Amino acid sequence: MHVQKTEAVMAEARITASPWSRLTAAPAWAGLSLLVWAVLPYTREGRRFLPLDYAYHAVAMGPGAHWLLAVAALAVLLLYLAGPALGLAPRRRGDLAFVTAGLGALIPAAGLLYAGVPFGWGAMLGILGMVVAAGAALSDGGRVRGDAFVGASILLMLLFVTLFITVPLVMVMRSAVWIDGTFTLVQFARTFASPLFLFVDNPYTEVAEGARVGMLGGIGAVLGLASGVRVSRRRTGLRRAGAVLLWLLGGAIAGWALGIMIWGRGALPSTLLVALIVAPSATMLGFVLALLGQRTQSRAVRGVLGVASVLPFITPPFVIGFSMIFLFGRRGLVTFDILGIPPAMNPIYGIVGVSFAQILGLAPVAYLIIRGSLNSLNPALEEAATTLGSSRWRVFRDITWPLVRPGIAASLLLASIESISDFGTPLVLGGDRNFLATEVFLALTGRYSQPEAAVYGVVLLSLVGLIFIGSRIMLGVKGFTTVTGKPASGAFLRLPKGLEAGLTALALVWFGLIAALYLAIFYGSFVRIWGINNTLTVQHYIDFWQQGWPTVWTTVKLSFYSAVPAMMIGGLIAYLVTRHRFYGRGYLEFGSLLSFATPGTVMGLAYILAFNDGALLMTGTSAIIVLALVFRNMPVAIRASISGLSQIDRSLEEASATLKAGSGITMVKVLAPLLIYPLLAGLIFAFVSAMTAVSQVIFLVGAGNNLATVLLLSWVEQGRLGRAAAMASVLILGLLALILLLLVVSRRVDARNRKKGKPA
Template sequence: MAFKQYKNKLKNDLVDMKKIWRDPLLLVTIIFTILVLLTFILYPLFSVLNQSFVGEDGFTLKAYVQTLENIDFRNTLGNTMKLGVTVGLLSTLLGFIFAYTDSYIRTRFKKMFNIVSILPIVSPPFVLALSVIMLFGQRGLVTHKLLHLTDVNIYGFKGLVIVQTMTFFPVAYLLLNGLLKHIDVSLEEAARNMGASRWKTFTTVTLPLMAPGIANAFLLTFIETVADFSNPMVIGGDFSTLATSIYLQAIGNYDMQGGATIAVILLALTILIFVIEKYWLERKSYVTVTGKASRERELITEKQIVYPLSIVCLLITIFILALYILIPLGGLFKIWGVNYSLTLDHFKYVFDLGLEPIMDTTFLSVIATPLTGILAMIIAFLIVRKKFFGKGFVEFSSLLAMAVPGTVIGIGYILAYNTRPLLLTGTGTIIVIAFVMRSLPVGVRSGVAALQQIDPAIEEAASDLGANTSKVFSSITLPLIKPAFFSGLVYSFVRSMTAVSAVIFLVSAKYSLLTVQILAQTDAGRFGVAAAFSTILIIIVYTAVAIMNFALSKMGVSKEGM
């Protein structure tokens, strides 16, 4: 029986391959896509792996033995796991509270909650860390100026937990909010009609249905936390993590093999979590929560439920808004913590001497954005609509960058493209490629989700009328998935403008980036200049997103579709 099934599968595969051979453009597209993924995702990772295992005398495990025996590394690994679990739990809890309030509670603050939950996603990852230092550091506005405390230390584990939780809980919120809105209302109503209380219904119906989604949200925020580079660099103090150790070992100590070894260990951890999340939990989520709700949910109005949840969300909202408001204000004070007289010197410095990183970042992001959008939609089209040898490889590789920490990508690109024939180190090209590969997974997932909702018969009809793959994709598929395509463009631009962990390895004297400049200014204690740079970056991002949304509304693409 097994042999017969294998024979039938082989026969079907041959039929599919014959169809592809008859369409040269499709064949070229598949080959090109596989080559891109091999060259710019797998080859850099192989280079990191190779560097960690190959020494002057050939293959060796010396670097791993030294690393694993190093007490500092063990402490760093423990720190990373402790931070990942803590932030993962807190982010998932906060994300669930916000999502439940948005989906189930009648409150007038929902629009404010939604705006605040999106803010950390469309801003540089370490902006909140900068604000927390300015508020609660040794010369902080709250700790020093208002409370007159002298022995406060916001750096380290506590500061990191606060900053990363505020930064990453929107990831959990967006995931859980979508799942909560798709729970069939009739399931909860049936429990209520049988006499179950709100709490009983929540614990026996809603929570079990959401369990895979909650676990999924925890794993995603865990990956984001352990892979985060910028926040530990800014506010981590002597609390080291694997992501920062890679950079300090490779760039600070000029020990590329040691940095590559730590990178491989971190990569193994994140890929393990990614595989569990992608191939086990996501499938369980689709089984337990399916389809759309049969009708609108009747929102909860009981004060004993509405008030506590609204107050928690409102307090978090006010805290996050205060952190963001502080950024432009920080750029207007002469010396933060010492002299609070108003000045425009920091902004003048930025426009006089720091205009180059602003222009470089915007220019390279603009180039990377359409490349990401088009490549993501092509890959999504191949995954959903075509059958070919290597399809599983294309799907896994295109989503793999989601699990690879930025520091691992950065060190991989240095190792892979520092020699001929692909000598790209120091060029703008390598930065654009890094932008594209880092943003690709979200565009692919968005495109796949959109294509799965479209009846393939529409495209098949065009093919039957004589249209080739290129014509079908450009005239039928792309217009139908327009919202997913343009949402990918917006996300790609934002992600490129705010990237730091991968590109900090790739900047050169010729190309400097805003986020790297902000990090350097913060590290030097020049918070006013860092705040001015951050303000300009946020303004550019929000202006670009507003322009895109306006243009898309004129083109008939709704925000809901995005």
């Protein structure tokens, strides 16, 4: 309160000083809006993105809501410039300006949406300017703790998250129930009844699947009853009966669901079954590797783990799938040529192959998460326990395990969501099985049905939501733990010799497998036809250079365009949610979580639905791809910045504020230099994820802006595996080089900082 009062007093003092000094942020931005409105065309026609066509200038368009923008901007200018003459208290004036500017943004925007006319430069910049002015006025009115920069940033970020995350997802839900202009659940009924979605009682099999599912449900109920009775021993009467009933129900549902996953067919049970296999397996593998990585003395093992944990991030999603076909396919090098498994007996296409590929891809992610929580453990605890005579097992059970549990839970959560959202692997290895994430794509592109795709999208979203809620209730996960952690000093207990040897062997086998898969890609890019004609050739690279390089270059450019705003918006949101309290803070966090957890195909569908016509028409332009990537990858930047910010003491910012720097200046001059490494890491990861993204952009690519991964997928489908392998090799090596560069730079920066005695 005190700070604001002085600010207000200072603002008043400035206003009385000279007329020019009355031009604070709010009126300045309102003025800019007015200028933009006057100079630039307000709307556009068709898909040409933001042309300068003056036939659509606001004046030429005649009367309409767009004039309100100018009127509101003038009103805000007047409110401030007329200054003391109006006799308004500064805070009153701030409130008044906020309402005026807010209406000046909202009404013209609503007018555009209602008329369905695509926005032009004038409308876009004009409305954004009014939003900034409203935000600045918000802080003038003392409604936000912070200066104009903070107020404006809050409003802008709320607007962006709404426009590019919430609205598109709402459009998916709307499209599922709003068909041909009426509200209907027909599409839900039709999809749920389709054997592609769920199919339990198959009349063509000897087995009565329905009965078996029922039986498993019964078994679950009995088990639930038994454990309910056991667990609720300490309760009495009604409370005990309630608890037992809950256990019974839970057991029945769990048994029934498991039965459907085992005997049912269709996208829903297949997806759930794979997630149920993959999440625990990947987490388990990640956990033992993390334990090994933390406690082994061998530098080689650590190095191997470090390299292997980066690979999944730089690999386009389905590449592992198609290299698995090379090695473990029906005619694969290992399965057929070495082990001699008859092609018809090879289970690679289906649950087995998809699960295997996903475990390989997700184990490193689990490793990084669990490694982070292992690293935040204080070794002194273990030392103390050992000194007091605890056995190794007891130390693990009573100390290490409880402290790692949040990491394990986070890893389970992330792995199950990633498995459910995975689009590339089932596409390549799914075989006869349907999967939800691919069904979104196939419904739209194979069966031409937008409502059906939307229904699958809603199902996927609900599943992800349920997993979140479930993990919150059962495991107490409050979100994703950060991957980074501060290493504590001291020495951890070493693993027992036998265990260490076993784990090392496991890690080496795992790494050998990964290495073989990547080598297969490189090798495949240099032979004429894999397995048929093994003459070495560079023809695939020549083909790639001629037909793929322009697309890769476009992808690099678009990814870079997306990474910069992703980092800036991510950094800004991180700053706002960690350093300020305001209405909508929870919404910002939720929005970024939503964009992170939403399966990519659903996001892609959402963008097609939201930006295909009307005022927000943007499909067919590169801008829509960039926007999709910005908001998809922004959460990574947010996480990186939040963990960086939490290590910076607020007194630095307070000092800066005392020296009369605004929060904008403080952010740029004080925080950004200290955050340079997290920001850089956020930038590079946003870039890398943009380069390897496929599911969220596959619907959005257009003439002249095809993306590398989409082209790669179509090559794989056309059977041009050599060329695809060449492109995959170039992408993987290029991105690997980039990551290594980041590591080297960060080491340098760390070393330099240490020399200067600054905190890293």
